[in-house]
Amino acid sequence: MAGLRAPRAGLAREQQMKVDNAFDPEEAAKCLVWIRQVTGEDIPVESVMDDRQQILDFFYETLKDGFLLCKLANCIVPEEMQIKMKSLTFKKSTNEAFESARERSRLEIFCDKIMEFGVPETLTFQIDSLYEKTNLVQVYCAIRNFGMEAESRPNFTGERFWPKKAEENKREFTDEQLKASKSVIGLQMGTNKGASQSGMTFGKQRMITEK
Numbered sequence: 001m002a003g004l005r006a007p008r009a010g011l012a013r014e015q016q017m018k019v020d021n022a023f024d025p026e027e028a029a030k031c032l033v034w035i036r037q038v039t040g041e042d043i044p045v046e047s048v049m050d051d052r053q054q055i056l057d058f059f060y061e062t063l064k065d066g067f068l069l070c071k072l073a074n075c076i077v078p079e080e081m082q083i084k085m086k087s088l089t090f091k092k093s094t095n096e097a098f099e100s101a102r103e104r105s106r107l108e109i110f111c112d113k114i115m116e117f118g119v120p121e122t123l124t125f126q127i128d129s130l131y132e133k134t135n136l137v138q139v140y141c142a143i144r145n146f147g148m149e150a151e152s153r154p155n156f157t158g159e160r161f162w163p164k165k166a167e168e169n170k171r172e173f174t175d176e177q178l179k180a181s182k183s184v185i186g187l188q189m190g191t192n193k194g195a196s197q198s199g200m201t202f203g204k205q206r207m208i209t210e211k
Contacts, residue, residue: 022137025055031143032059034161038075041068059140060133066106069143073113076150081116083109104131114146 029045036043043062048054063069067090070083077083089106093099104127111124123145129135147162
């Protein structure tokens, strides 16, 4: 319930502004395009491409409830690692407090799943980074890391969307952007636990059905 949180003030506000300024709309849009490609979901990212703030808001609103991220994970991880999306956690609640708790749980499940898949915990995101919109840089970096991990499995034969891990451009973000991304962590109250697959093959091919 990010809209109910009191506005930040003083040092917290200053640090949050640095994080927001570090947001790269092109990187966020690239993540959404990849998610669309993998899941087959209709994500009209092109409709907001001309405005940085619109991309930021669209990225947040598209991913905040955790449904799409968990579907993304299920499109990539092997059968034995699938998220059970018919569980109570994935049922929408009309009770705002219950739904908020479930949305946070879905985000935690996603972070746990990509760690199980091979993404280091330090390269995932804190739940508040997305849910409270405090560090969206951390979120799209985690999605990119998940994508690179998916394309590094020995049986991946599709066209690469992400650079190989060994080829990743370590200077993609400036020192100022990296410092801004890290500085907000101490101000957050969160946890670190947090289609077609055209041209992609992740292990054994299987049908992707709605959960």
